[in-house]
Amino acid sequence: MDxxxxxxxxxxxxLMLAGELRLGGARVTVLERLAAPTTESRASTLHARTMELFDQRGLLEVLGPVPGEPRGHFGGLALDLGGQPTRHPGQWKVPQARTERLLADWASGLGARIRREHDVRDIDESGSGVLVTAGTPDGTVRLSAGYVVGCDGDDSAVRVLAPFEFPGSPPTRELLRCDVSGVDVPDRRFERLDRGLAVAATRDGVTRLMVHEFGRRPVTRASAPDFAELVAAWKRVTGEDVGGGTPLWLSALDDESRLVTQYRNGRVLLAGDAAHRQLPVGGQAINLGIQDAVNLGWKLAAQVTGRAPPTLLDSYHDERHPEGRRTLDSIEAQASLLLGDHGVDAVRDVVAQLLELPAVAARLAERIGGLDVRYGTAEHALVGARMPHVDLDSGAGRSSTTVSLHDGHGVLLDLSGDPARHTELAGALGEVPGRVALVSARGEGTALPPGTRTVLVRPDGHVAWAAGRDGDPGPALRRWFGSDAAPGRQADGEHAGAPERHR
Known part of the structure; x- marks a missing residue:
């Protein structure tokens, strides 16, 4: 195979998926239809969980300082995100172009191959692999692989070619959006006027405009709207003339809501907007997709390197499909509150009153930030949830649970302080050599549940198992990391383990 x-x-x-796959030892080729990376800033909001995931891979130190905003919203109603239980509360403003540069450098530095101007036109799956046909400026090329993952957006060619069932509801409302320079309008934060909704925010000389006219149905479009259409809609809603500005890009968004029935169809899988279509309100689409990628990467890498225990790859759908459904339900509710005409004003008033209750506000803030995700059910409060950041002191140096995940391995955390326990846990890891790192240390200022002394953390940062001093991690190790001690297949002359990190 290629x-x-x-x-x-x-x-x-x-790109996030490509890096995750390389950390797991898989050979990866990325095919992109566009000739060059985007220069637009469409998806510019990163939420708390995405920042945590970047931190887990050491990417925040590469990204550098970015502006944060503690204010969020639920359907246009103010929501304080500053109290989220994370080191990265709020929303972080990172233009999509900057995010793509960061992830492209990371993934390619780890050895992923990125091929541009490759337009996928056919997918032919057999029992042993998948053959992908793509058009290029130099003609047709064919590449073979063990698996294909469609991360090609809400108009995904992979989803159509595989094919996947994609049920849902058609669009009923439309939102016009653009970035424009050379205009001077007051900032508007989800301002509902007599005739529609208007949003305006200026940063570094560029103004993001969004406008929706109440009752106006979406239209079928073969391309982006022209600037004159947005100018006219903005004038009807706000009374302001922005026609003298210079548009940088435009798009039309709608509230169509769809979710594939399965995230996996044989050797073809989907992640991000290829698997779900929704109004990208509040920046949730990119954050949902990043979580898809981090959940899938280590599992698919284990599968192709011959180290996956039974059902591991199936757990991708089992865990992420419900999260896709939950997020789409939340977005549909927000779309009604945000884009509904004045008939929803009474509902908005009730929701606004509920948001004044701290418990309600905290619950929705965790949902918006992706911090409430918990896979499966278990008696221990940690299992299935994301691992909290814990500062660690091993005696030989200081670290943290976040740093321990940088290389994309599983982590078995021993906080017992007992050398005999350390030896016992090291012996248990003999069943999964090279796949889980044993970290023995003293946790400082930890918010772990009382009595928790041993924690098994998956590569995606979610807890697989937790116990006190005497629990047996063996069953969880076998479930998530396999019991076959044989090395994985050789690839490109290297062992199938994680590649050397490049910075």
Whole structure:
């Protein structure tokens, strides 16, 4: 085969997945239809969980300082995100172009191959692999792989070619959006006027405009709207003339809501907007997709390197499909509150009153930030949830649970302080050599549940198992990391383990 995994789409989700796959030892080729990376800033909001995931891979130190905003919203109603239980509360403003550069450098530095101007036209799956046909400026090329993952957006070619069922509801409302320079209008934060909704925010000389006219039905479009259409809509809603500005890009968004019935169809999988279509309100689409990629990467890498226990790859759908459904339900509710005409004003008033209750506000803030995700059910409060950041002191140096995840391995955390326990846990890891790192340290200022002394953390940062001093991690190790001690297949003359990190 030419490669282990073909990732279709070099947006943030596809590039994140490519890096995750390389950390797991998989050979990866990314196929992208566009000739050059985007220069637009369409998806510019990163939420708390995405910042945590970037931190887990050491990417925040590369990204550098970015502006944060503690204010958020639910359907246009103010929501304080500053109290989220994370080191990265709020929303972080990072233009999509900057995010893509960060992830492209990371993934390619780890050895992922990124091929541009490759337009995928056919997918032919057999029992042993997948053959992908793509058009290029030099003619047709064919690449073989063990698996294909579509990360190619809401108009995904992979989803159509595989094919996947994509049920949902058609659009009923439309939102016009653009970035424009050379205009001087007051900032408007989800301002509902007599005839529609208007949003205006200026940063670094560029103004983001969004406008929706109440009762106006979406139209079928073969391309982006022209600037004159947005100018006219903005004038009807706000009374302001922005026609003298210079548009940088435009798009039309609608409230169509769809979710594939399965995230996996044989050897073809979907992640990000290829699997779900929704109004990208509040920046939730990119953040949902990044979580898809981090959940899938280590599992698919284990599969193609021969180290996956039974059902591991199936757990991707089992865990992420419900999260897709939950997020789409939340977005549909917000779309009604945000874009509904004045008939929803009474509902908005009730929701606004509920948001004044701290428990309600905290619950929605965690949902918006992706911090409430918990896979499965378990008696221990940590299992299935994301691992909290814990500062660690091993005696030989200081670290943290976040740093321990940088290389994309599982982590078995021993906080017992007992050398005999350390030896016992090291012996248990003999069943999964090279796949889980044992970290023995003293946790400082930890918010872990009382009595928790041993924690098994998956590569995606979610807790697989937790116990006190005497629990047996063996069953959880076998479930998530396999019991076959044989090394994985050789790829490109290297062992199938994680590659050397490049910075």
């Amino acid at each position: 490669t282990d995994v073909i990732v279709v789409g070099a947006g943030p989700v596809g």
